[in-house]
Amino acid sequence: MKKRITGIVLGLGMALATAAHGAGDPKAGQSNAAVCAGCHGQNGAQPVQPVYPKLAGLGETYLYKQLQHIKAGERQIPEMTGLLANFSDQDLLDLATYFDQQQTPIGKANPDLVKKGEQLYRGGNLASGVPACAGCHNPQGLGNEPGGFPRLSGQHPDYVVKQLKAYRAGDRSTGSMSQIMMDVASGLTEEEMEAVASYVSGLH
Template sequence: MKQTMAMVAIAGVMTASSALAETAAKGDPAKAQQIVTTVCVACHAADGNSVVPANPKLAGQIPEYIAKQLTDFKSGARKNPIMFGMAAALSPEDMKNLGAFFGEKKAASGSAKDPALAAAGQKLFKGGNQSSGVPACAACHGPSGSGIPAQFPRLAGQHADYILAQLTTFRSGERANDGAKMMRVIASKMTDQEMKAVSEYISGLN
């Protein structure tokens, strides 16, 4: 079982690396300032530390990941009516610049609201669930949730509501821009309670 999980993780790394190849060039954060203050600020705040649980925190996120998501929103590979409209006018250079802008911002500290639920989530995040084939989240996102540039996104301190929503859409197939279906496969094996627990734990990582 451990060998299978490791093979899944390795396959995901290779797929993610290939998918992010086009967004690997560094952006210029200064050139993103106007877009941030006129477009992004309403939902994600000026420094990327959204205070609205439904809107993800972007501060400290891996730049290539942000650029890749914007690319997918624009193409429709990742479906979201609001972000589709926001990304429609962005050029590939704009996307890289936005990634660089938010990537250099300091992520605000998060906190778990339910200690018992977070404790259950910690076990899953660090050790997975071998009986159901769910690998440890830390295998791809790092033990501290800081992600692996430029392959897997930062999760630490992200809103629990947002993490839960993404796991749910991966499981349903509504979100399908995860390369070799890595997150869809993982989420399909998770229970509702496991999703809630790991989301709560992630929200308290800093």
């Protein structure tokens, strides 16, 4: 599985290197961001529910691709049904650029889960074939913009667990990047998901 993931990562890195990074207008994005605040909070930094993601600083390339998937109906999020229908592709890029430039508040990891979470994040699980999260998401959890891998640092653990379970169940399978996470999540227990999700919430 590790060879498979490595191959996908390398291929995606080359493909996404030509993405329209930096082409968005953050001011235009801010003017359209009001529709997002109801769930994701002011500047996308304080979601109203812990199962909603923090958008602030998540990564322009990642955000842009996810917004495209959601608008096209390829990634099903009931709360966002129809919200992006009148947004142009440039509007989506502007939104992604705006949110990526916002500050992400860091949470606090559960002290009881830090050791296990850190081990998984930095070293993976050799026995189950789960690779280290840091390889794609950065040792500090800051993500990898050229590769399109999102920031995890400061993300709410409830949201992270929800997404890991969705990947494991195959409910989130949109785009070639999803295959990486589906492979990873398939090797994680629920206890491991909770530990690594808690760890990244306080990672910086």
